[in-house]
Amino acid sequence: MSPAAVASIFRHPVKGLRPEALARARLDAGRGVAGDRAFAFQFLDDAVPPELRAAPAESAPWMSKFNLVVQHDWPELARIVPAWDAVSRKLRLERQGGVFVDASVETAAGRRELADFIHAFLATSAPYEKARHGLVAPLRLIGAADLSSRYTDGATGPVTLATEATFADLASRLALGSCDARRFRLNLILGGAPAWSELGWVGKRLRVGGCVLEILKPVGRCANIDVNPVTGARDADIYPRLKPTYGHALTGVRAEVVQPGEIRLGDSWCLEG
Numbered sequence: 001m002s003p004a005a006v007a008s009i010f011r012h013p014v015k016g017l018r019p020e021a022l023a024r025a026r027l028d029a030g031r032g033v034a035g036d037r038a039f040a041f042q043f044l045d046d047a048v049p050p051e052l053r054a055a056p057a058e059s060a061p062w063m064s065k066f067n068l069v070v071q072h073d074w075p076e077l078a079r080i081v082p083a084w085d086a087v088s089r090k091l092r093l094e095r096q097g098g099v100f101v102d103a104s105v106e107t108a109a110g111r112r113e114l115a116d117f118i119h120a121f122l123a124t125s126a127p128y129e130k131a132r133h134g135l136v137a138p139l140r141l142i143g144a145a146d147l148s149s150r151y152t153d154g155a156t157g158p159v160t161l162a163t164e165a166t167f168a169d170l171a172s173r174l175a176l177g178s179c180d181a182r183r184f185r186l187n188l189i190l191g192g193a194p195a196w197s198e199l200g201w202v203g204k205r206l207r208v209g210g211c212v213l214e215i216l217k218p219v220g221r222c223a224n225i226d227v228n229p230v231t232g233a234r235d236a237d238i239y240p241r242l243k244p245t246y247g248h249a250l251t252g253v254r255a256e257v258v259q260p261g262e263i264r265l266g267d268s269w270c271l272e273g
Contacts, residue, residue, distance in 0.1 A: 004269055005266050006264065011025060012185065027260055031148075034147060035084060042063070066132050067133075075224075089105055119139055128234075161213075167180075174238060190208075199248075212258050216256060
């Protein structure tokens with residue numbers, strides 16, 4: 001078994017788009033990994049409550065993913081690579097073929113340029129047959145330039161994590177060859193623990209690097225884990241086989257930051273309580 005250490009750190013600058021791998025990250029109380037899901041693209045059609053459409057883009061509140069552009073509905077979003085420049089406060093979005101947009105989130109014109117890029121991409125993409133919002137509609141970029149916004153799936157427990165061994169077990173038992181942890185859109189992957197042991201950590205505290213996390217609950221899964229995190233193709237039948245194989249449709253756990261600080265790849269971790 002690998003050492004009890006941080007094996008991977010992921011941040012998703014824009015909800016629904018591809019994650020970026022980090023060597024270090026700051027974990028903030030009540031927020032999680034700094035900059036994670038700090039931005040999102042919000043639909044502006046009548047399916048979205050009027051009070052959410054009317055909120056200023058820079059201070060739009062947390063909202064359900066049913067109102068947002070997400071990979072569950074538009075799997076090909078996995079092809080878009082986001083990059084955030086904290087100095088210039090510019091967001092770069094690049095798709096396959098080198099097509100990209102690089103614009104400021106501090107101006108209405110920059111936000112419009114970014115939204116137009118995603119709108120054009122959706123117009124040439126195929127939504128998931130069971131999409132909750134599968135129609136191409138007007139949209140906008142929401143989120144604060146100082147990264148204080150959060151558009152995680154749940155309003156609480158913004159950090160998600162699992163053990164490395166869980167993905168090795170999935171690959172073995174489901175005959176996948178390998179199982180890319182990015183399919184599960186988690187923040188932290190930990191070495192040094194048995195497969196699926198994290199599901200038994202609920203109610204405990206995890207000390208890692210300079211931080212302490214409180215484990216709240218397991219993460220329930222959906223068909224999005226069948227999407228290849230690079231190509232956007234539905235190339236694996238993981239979700240329909242989870243429950244028949246394991247007796248549940250869970251992978252990873254959700255946690256709150258109770259002691260903020262920095263974590264790095266290779267940092268040791270331990271359970272408390």
